[in-house]
Amino acid sequence: MSIRILGVAIFVIAALYTWQAGTYAITFGDVLGPTVFPVIVGIPTMILSASLVVFPAGQVDWPAPQRIWRQLAALAVLVGYTMTLEPLGFPLATFALVALIGIILGGAPWRAVLLGAVMAPALWALFDQVLGLPLDFLGELFVAD
Amino acid sequence: MEILSLLGQGFTVALSPLNIGLLLMGCFIGTLLGALPGLGPVNGVAVLIPLTFAFGFDPTSSMILLCAVYFGCMYGGRISSILLNIPGDEPAIMTTLDGYPMAVQGQATNALAISGVASFVGATIAVIGLSLFAPVLARAAIHFGPADYFALYILAFATIGGIAGVDPRKTLLSALIGLMLATVGIDPISGVPRYTFDSFHLFDGVEPIVALVGLFAISEILMLLEKEFKDRPKAIPVGSWLPQWGAIWKTRWAMLRGSGVGFVAGVLPGAGASLGSFMAYVAEKQTSNKKGTFGKGDPRGVAAPEAGNNAASGGALIPMLSLGVPGSGTTAVLLAMLISLNVQPGPLLFERQPDLVWGLVASLYMANIALLILNLPMIGIFTRLMMTPTWALMPIVAAVTFVGVYSISNSIFDLEMMVFFGVLGYVLRKMDVSLVPLVLGLLLGGDMERNLRRAMSISDGDWSILIASPISISLYILTVFFLALSVWIAVRDHRQAKSERLTEG
Numbered sequence: 001m002s003i004r005i006l007g008v009a010i011f012v013i014a015a016l017y018t019w020q021a022g023t024y025a026i027t028f029g030d031v032l033g034p035t036v037f038p039v040i041v042g043i044p045t046m047i048l049s050a051s052l053v054v055f056p057a058g059q060v061d062w063p064a065p066q067r068i069w070r071q072l073a074a075l076a077v078l079v080g081y082t083m084t085l086e087p088l089g090f091p092l093a094t095f096a097l098v099a100l101i102g103i104i105l106g107g108a109p110w111r112a113v114l115l116g117a118v119m120a121p122a123l124w125a126l127f128d129q130v131l132g133l134p135l136d137f138l139g140e141l142f143v144a145d
Numbered sequence: 146m147e148i149l150s151l152l153g154q155g156f157t158v159a160l161s162p163l164n165i166g167l168l169l170m171g172c173f174i175g176t177l178l179g180a181l182p183g184l185g186p187v188n189g190v191a192v193l194i195p196l197t198f199a200f201g202f203d204p205t206s207s208m209i210l211l212c213a214v215y216f217g218c219m220y221g222g223r224i225s226s227i228l229l230n231i232p233g234d235e236p237a238i239m240t241t242l243d244g245y246p247m248a249v250q251g252q253a254t255n256a257l258a259i260s261g262v263a264s265f266v267g268a269t270i271a272v273i274g275l276s277l278f279a280p281v282l283a284r285a286a287i288h289f290g291p292a293d294y295f296a297l298y299i300l301a302f303a304t305i306g307g308i309a310g311v312d313p314r315k316t317l318l319s320a321l322i323g324l325m326l327a328t329v330g331i332d333p334i335s336g337v338p339r340y341t342f343d344s345f346h347l348f349d350g351v352e353p354i355v356a357l358v359g360l361f362a363i364s365e366i367l368m369l370l371e372k373e374f375k376d377r378p379k380a381i382p383v384g385s386w387l388p389q390w391g392a393i394w395k396t397r398w399a400m401l402r403g404s405g406v407g408f409v410a411g412v413l414p415g416a417g418a419s420l421g422s423f424m425a426y427v428a429e430k431q432t433s434n435k436k437g438t439f440g441k442g443d444p445r446g447v448a449a450p451e452a453g454n455n456a457a458s459g460g461a462l463i464p465m466l467s468l469g470v471p472g473s474g475t476t477a478v479l480l481a482m483l484i485s486l487n488v489q490p491g492p493l494l495f496e497r498q499p500d501l502v503w504g505l506v507a508s509l510y511m512a513n514i515a516l517l518i519l520n521l522p523m524i525g526i527f528t529r530l531m532m533t534p535t536w537a538l539m540p541i542v543a544a545v546t547f548v549g550v551y552s553i554s555n556s557i558f559d560l561e562m563m564v565f566f567g568v569l570g571y572v573l574r575k576m577d578v579s580l581v582p583l584v585l586g587l588l589l590g591g592d593m594e595r596n597l598r599r600a601m602s603i604s605d606g607d608w609s610i611l612i613a614s615p616i617s618i619s620l621y622i623l624t625v626f627f628l629a630l631s632v633w634i635a636v637r638d639h640r641q642a643k644s645e646r647l648t649e650g
Contacts, residue, residue: 002575002576006572013325017325020340021339024332024339025337030334030598030602031601031602031605031606032598033335034334034337034339037597037598042325044317044321045325048321052314057314058577060576067371071367074366074367074370075564078366078543078567079561082557082560082561085547085551085560101366101540105535105536105539105540106535112536112537112540116540119540119541119544123541127548127552132200133199133548134555135552
């Protein structure tokens with residue numbers, strides 16, 4: 001079933017992609033223009049994905065619901081990091097990232113928090129101070145313009 | 146003797162203090178990444194690429210660092226295979242078969258030493274092969290025109306999934322998705338923005354580095370969360386690093402045979418180190434398993450796959466450097482870095498940037514010596530570091546991944562793209578869709594389109610130019626042959642699986 005859904009998803013995307021390619025104008029002196037290559041790519045994609053819908057192959061074992069929750073939690077932490085990195089600054093955001101991912105991966109909470117508390121400033125010092133990649137110590141929230 | 150003088154020139158590049166430092170660092174990091182279960186060469190190199198990028202090393206130094214990591218991973222993978230019965234990375238799976246039984250029988254020191262020396266032999270033979278064959282292949286490829294390159298890329302996509310196992314449709318789809326992603330951005334020839342959804346972030350296209358770090362590193366974290374967290378078994382203690390040299394000497398033929406088989410597997414398109422070690426083990430078992438000792442701790446069963454996977458990883462560099470077409474996941478990732486540094490691998494690389502090619506080759510000879518030292522007398526460091534638990538390791542990897550990608554362009558959008566590709570990579574991996582063709586499509590798509598359009602401009606719109614040269618015709622014939630072979634194998638496996646199910650029921 002999952003494979004069929006994947007096939008349908010790819011088919012729809014490829015169809016939109018091919019249709020969109022037709023709208024790009026061909027300029028003078030460029031024989032193929034920006035249209036032809038996407039069409040060459042899009043049409044076999046539609047054929048192959050359609051064949052996956054009709055003749056699916058392979059079984060997919062999705063993890064148990066409880067594991068999926070764990071993955072979603074980790075994903076939320078990763079997305080959260082992209083949102084908090086600039087407002088909070090590198091050390092604070094990274095502390096949260098390391099501690100939370102550590103807990104989700106089954107580490108004892110106090111150990112994971114300790115690891116985050118040690119690693120976040122250590123990584124900041126390593127990258128910003130030693131290796132010279134600029135990373136904000138304090139984020140936009142704390143620094144007035 | 147031309148090669149020797151070029152190699153000598155390479156050594157003067159490789160012996161600069163910066164390059165030696167990077168080489169040693171790469172060997173150490175690589176061995177560690179290889180030894181840690183859960184992180185393999187693809188993820189390891191993918192995580193490190195943005196960092197080398199951010200430090201602004203020149204292409205030669207970056208390649209030296211990352212190839213040292215790549216080779217180091219191949220050496221390191223065996224340590225946890227032997228001591229924990231958990232392969233440190235995918236190519237080291239075969240080493241668990243005889244390595245762990247040897248360790249259980251109190252032969253851990255010998256097993257580590259045999260596999261270390263076998264890695265050295267395999268990798269060195271591969272680097273010698275690289276010095277000899279890559280220039281020859283590059284010289285032949287210099288006659289390629291735009292239409293021939295287009296044909297070569299088609300061949301690369303048809304074969305990258307390999308001829309073993311999965312449904313070829315999924316492999317092709319993966320490559321096509323990569324090609325679709327490659328067309329995102331402003332078309333360099335006509336200046337038309339394509340598939341950008343009017344977002345200026347996408348005008349430059351999908352940054353391959355960001356995509357592949359997400360595909361390989363972030364999806365690995367999601368994969369890991371699926372598994373049961375068990376306490377790692379206790380490692381078998383290693384008394385001393387001094388092995389019995391006689392035991393190593395006895396496996397010399399297994400090492401040489403394994404290196405040969407692995408090297409050939411590595412050069413072939415679509416095969417990587419995993420297939421190299423698998424084929425080396427199977428071949429060795431067929432020749433030497435007279436008394437049924439394989440799988441019960443036969444030293445030759447440790448030597449052959451280790452020589453095989455190291456020889457294959459070196460061999461895989463040949464098509465990547467001389468044709469610009471990688472044969473395995475890690476070489477695809479290395480190609481991504483070269484392209485991002487504005488170095489186009491391929492036949493012209495040998496002409497235009499001999500310092501890069503020969504500096505790299507020379508440093509690989511040195512890397513093997515450094516790795517032999519790290520992996521024999523200094524093995525104790527790695528057996529201790531290897532026990533770092535996953536819950537502590539992966540968050541740090543995640544943090545380093547974010548730092549690396551963020552430091553390329555200080556863009557939060559890149560971080561979001563990376564997470565997006567992580568989810569995409571996870572879903573595709575669950576569906577048994579290999580990610581390597583996707584990366585390859587994303588990397589080569591632009592060039593493939595440019596060659597097609599150049600060829601069509603030359604012929605003024607006549608499609609027959611695509612099959613006008615003997616080179617392109619033979620490449621298409623090879624493509625059809627490979628596709629037919631993989632379809633045949635897939636159908637056969639499908640039938641077999643069905644009949645097995647019937648007999649079970």
